[in-house]
Amino acid sequence: MFYDRLIRADSSFKDLHDQVGFKFFTFSQLEIPRRRSLPEGLQILSNDAYLWFSSVEPKLVRVLAGQLLREPDVVIRGVKLRAVRVDLLPSVSFDGGTASFVTMSPVLLRTKRDTDDGIKTWDLSPEEKEFEDALTRNLVRKFKEFHGRPPSGEISVESIPRFRRKRIMIQDTSHRAYLMDIQLRGDPELLSFAYDCGLGEKNSMGFGMVRRG
Numbered sequence: 417m418f419y420d421r422l423i424r425a426d427s428s429f430k431d432l433h434d435q436v437g438f439k440f441f442t443f444s445q446l447e448i449p450r451r452r453s454l455p456e457g458l459q460i461l462s463n464d465a466y467l468w469f470s471s472v473e474p475k476l477v478r479v480l481a482g483q484l485l486r487e488p489d490v491v492i493r494g495v496k497l498r499a500v501r502v503d504l505l506p507s508v509s510f511d512g513g514t515a516s517f518v519t520m521s522p523v524l525l526r527t528k529r530d531t532d533d534g535i536k537t538w539d540l541s542p543e544e545k546e547f548e549d550a551l552t553r554n555l556v557r558k559f560k561e562f563h564g565r566p567p568s569g570e571i572s573v574e575s576i577p578r579f580r581r582k583r584i585m586i587q588d589t590s591h592r593a594y595l596m597d598i599q600l601r602g603d604p605e606l607l608s609f610a611y612d613c614g615l616g617e618k619n620s621m622g623f624g625m626v627r628r629g
Contacts, residue, residue: 569603
């Protein structure tokens with residue numbers, strides 16, 4: 417739905433889906449205040465549902481918001497919905513060098529491991545020592561690709577006081593990702609970048625969006 421709306425509003429986005437590398441946006445899970453889980457999916461019991469979208473690219477956010485206002489009827493997985501309100505949120509600064517985040521979609525981080533069956537892709541858990549290093553390295557890589565330069569400072573994970581595993585199916589692939597509270601410390605520019613682009617991998621597939629805790 418996002419790609420369709422962006423391309424219809426501005427043809428310059430037509431290659432965004434297929435481009436190699438990071439896409440520098442993320443979005444939340446669909447928030448439904450009252451719902452019932454059924455074998456075939458979710459039954460929506462509320463009048464409204466909510467979705468957040470975030471990007472370090474201001475143009476991308478403006479174009480998407482404008483297109484949803486012009487053409488509010490959308491279809492997600494065959495379900496017809498209407499965007500009745502679009503709010504643009506103010507920017508957030510992290511001048512103190514610390515940030516407490518709560519995830520709005522689960523964080524995905526992966527590594528390669530040598531097994532008896534060959535090299536396998538492994539979804540990392542916050543309980544594993546590699547998780548924090550993988551998270552900060554991923555954030556720095558995204559920052560370098562977007563800005564064309566390394567960040568002026570470093571970033572580290574202070575703590576992850578709470579987390580919960582969530583299994584996400586995308587097409588035929590299962591991803592083990594984690595909803596969590598997380599405290600980060602470091603370069604304010606990197607903290608702001610994490611807030612705009614999300615934490616971890618596959619942000620443009622709906623992983624790793626955060627809000628301030």
